[in-house]
Amino acid sequence: MSAVERIPILKIGDVLLASIQVDLQDRDVLALQEDLAEKITATGAHGVILDISAVDIVDSFIGRMFATIASTSRLFDAHTVVVGMRPAVAITLVELGLTLGEVRTALDLEKGLAILAELGERAPR
Amino acid sequence: MTIETGRSDNLADLLRTGAAALTARWVELAAAPLRGRLSPAELERELSELYGALLSGVDSGARDVAAEPYAELRGQLADLSRRRARAGFTPSETAIAVFALKQALFEFVDRDDAQGGLREVVVFSQLLDALGLQTFETYAKAREEVIDEQAEQLLELTTPVVKLWDGVLAVPLVGTLDSARTQVVMEKLLEALVTTGAAHAIIDITGVLAVDTQVAQHLLKTVMAARLMGAECTISGIRPHIAQTIVALGIEFGDITTKSSLADALRHALRRSGVDVVTADRRG
Amino acid sequence: MTGREDIPIAADEDVVRVRQVVRSFAQRAKLSLVDQTKLVTAASELARNTLTYGGGGAAVVELLGEGRRQGVRASFQDTGPGIPDTALALTDGWTSGRGMGLGLSGARRLVDEFELDTEVGRGTTVTVVKWSR
Ligand SMILES: Nc1ncnc2c1ncn2[C@@H]1O[C@H](COP(=O)(O)OP(=O)(O)OP(=O)(O)O)[C@@H](O)[C@H]1O
Numbered sequence: 001m002s003a004v005e006r007i008p009i010l011k012i013g014d015v016l017l018a019s020i021q022v023d024l025q026d027r028d029v030l031a032l033q034e035d036l037a038e039k040i041t042a043t044g045a046h047g048v049i050l051d052i053s054a055v056d057i058v059d060s061f062i063g064r065m066f067a068t069i070a071s072t073s074r075l076f077d078a079h080t081v082v083v084g085m086r087p088a089v090a091i092t093l094v095e096l097g098l099t100l101g102e103v104r105t106a107l108d109l110e111k112g113l114a115i116l117a118e119l120g121e122r123a124p125r
Numbered sequence: 126m127t128i129e130t131g132r133s134d135n136l137a138d139l140l141r142t143g144a145a146a147l148t149a150r151w152v153e154l155a156a157a158p159l160r161g162r163l164s165p166a167e168l169e170r171e172l173s174e175l176y177g178a179l180l181s182g183v184d185s186g187a188r189d190v191a192a193e194p195y196a197e198l199r200g201q202l203a204d205l206s207r208r209r210a211r212a213g214f215t216p217s218e219t220a221i222a223v224f225a226l227k228q229a230l231f232e233f234v235d236r237d238d239a240q241g242g243l244r245e246v247v248v249f250s251q252l253l254d255a256l257g258l259q260t261f262e263t264y265a266k267a268r269e270e271v272i273d274e275q276a277e278q279l280l281e282l283t284t285p286v287v288k289l290w291d292g293v294l295a296v297p298l299v300g301t302l303d304s305a306r307t308q309v310v311m312e313k314l315l316e317a318l319v320t321t322g323a324a325h326a327i328i329d330i331t332g333v334l335a336v337d338t339q340v341a342q343h344l345l346k347t348v349m350a351a352r353l354m355g356a357e358c359t360i361s362g363i364r365p366h367i368a369q370t371i372v373a374l375g376i377e378f379g380d381i382t383t384k385s386s387l388a389d390a391l392r393h394a395l396r397r398s399g400v401d402v403v404t405a406d407r408r409g
Numbered sequence: 410m411t412g413r414e415d416i417p418i419a420a421d422e423d424v425v426r427v428r429q430v431v432r433s434f435a436q437r438a439k440l441s442l443v444d445q446t447k448l449v450t451a452a453s454e455l456a457r458n459t460l461t462y463g464g465g466g467a468a469v470v471e472l473l474g475e476g477r478r479q480g481v482r483a484s485f486q487d488t489g490p491g492i493p494d495t496a497l498a499l500t501d502g503w504t505s506g507r508g509m510g511l512g513l514s515g516a517r518r519l520v521d522e523f524e525l526d527t528e529v530g531r532g533t534t535v536t537v538v539k540w541s542r
């Protein structure tokens with residue numbers, strides 16, 4: 001059995017950023033979910049960005065992770081934005097019939113941060 | 126030297142007496158490289174027909190395949206080639222149908238007449254056939270590549286993705302949309318979103334004459350895929366009769382933004398990206 | 410490289426391996442990037458089903474050549490419990506577990522040919538094919 005691959009989570013201001021660079025195993029996906037939940041509570045972050053520009057497939061398991069992360073972060077008053085989805089991946093997800101629930105998406109990191117900033121302004125704490 | 130041997134020739138006799146055995150072996154040899162992609166019954170029907178036409182050509186005494194007695198055979202071969210090409214067979218797989226008869230004939234003759242000289246000629250002639258086929262195959266493949274490239278270039282030309290404004294892309298579609306072309310457009314547009322970072326795209330179908338279910342579905346999927354990537358996609362210029370088709374086909378455009386003209390769609394996109402469009406003050 | 414590869418599916422990382430092998434076969438068959446992605450995604454779904462519901466098994470990936478077309482066939486086999494109601498299993502959104510019920514039905518939409526062969530108590534084999542255009 002290979003070890004769980006832990007995806008590094010960076011903190012930029014009050015936003016957490018996870019860039020997925022590896023071909024994810026299901027247990028890596030679950031580990032990321034846990035790590036993010038922990039980090040959100042520990043840091044009080046108001047946003048999560050999942051950068052998937054290096055990901056060449058998203059199947060139902062990974063898609064569900066996005067949705068789960070989004071709804072978990074909502075419990076802690078944080079929003080989730082998935083950025084950098086490749087066209088081929090998007091076309092495939094549409095065909096697969098997957099919807100991403102409360103997940104917001106943006107073309108790139110900059111636009112993802114802008115969305116989070118806007119959401120933060122709209123709901124001042 | 127002439128090869129016009131007149132009416133009473135050996136070849137016609139040979140083909141006539143050996144008809145049953147030769148056709149059977151021919152079918153067998155021709156079937157092998159096709160690996161079951163054509164039913165034996167179908168192949169047998171095709172080749173028996175060819176054999177009949179060949180025999181009557183040979184029987185006429187003519188040895189020039191361009192001559193009138195071979196007209197029917199030529200027609201049949203042309204049909205066969207077309208059918209094979211449509212079904213995706215390679216040139217070699219197609220030509221083998223003809224060459225296999227040669228092999229059958231050699232085997233047939235070889236049984237009663239095993240002169241050393243003939244055997245070598247036979248072997249060498251088969252070698253040359255194989256080389257000839259190889260040449261032809263490569264040639265055909267190169268031609269096909271050229272044609273594919275041209276088709277692709279044409280597709281590129283007819284589906285330009287243009288930048289209308291900072292952050293707003295558009296594809297004006299013109300003419301008849303088929304499923305393949307729509308798919309190409311879809312991919313090109315989504316790629317352009319990534320390379321330009323534009324968060325708005327407009328698919329303008331003012332110039333489109335008709336859409337079918339598949340095309341409408343592709344358009345819909347493009348919009349959904351763009352949304353998944355984080356961009357907003359508007360469809361503009363849906364003509365009344367196309368709108369009717371879409372409704373009649375039972376396709377749900379749901380919450381997809383549609384605008385009657387490209388200008389409206391652009392105004393919408395600009396407003397969404399925070400640009401205010403105002404009418405210029407003319408007094409000055 | 411040969412035209413066929415067998416991959417045992419017994420653990421999480423084997424699903425990743427299946428994806429990689431299917432990807433390389435899809436490239437060899439000159440599938441477009443979108444078609445590669447569709448096929449790899451379908452394979453990922455089916456390999457995971459083999460693991461979770463079939464209790465493990467194997468994937469067989471083959472390169473197909475037919476005239477001018479090339480393609481990839483991937484077959485996922487297990488000797489698990491089988492699927493009692495295939496129509497139900499192929500319904501969008503139906504799951505016997507905690508999935509989203511999109512694996513089988515979605516995979517079918519992503520490929521050109523799809524065959525589900527299953528018998529209760531004996532196991533399940535799902536075979537898919539994708540052709541180059
Ligand atoms: N190899 C298999 N052996 C036994 N049952 C299977 C197998 N594959 C699928 N099934 C059954 O079919 C159902 C539907 O499968 P499908 O892949 O569509 O959804 P899921 O795996 O439940 O969820 P998802 O794939 O969306 O995460 C499964 O819940 C399971 O009951």
Ligand SMILES: [Mg+2]
Pocket residue numbers: 454457458508511512513
């Ligand atoms: Mg599944």
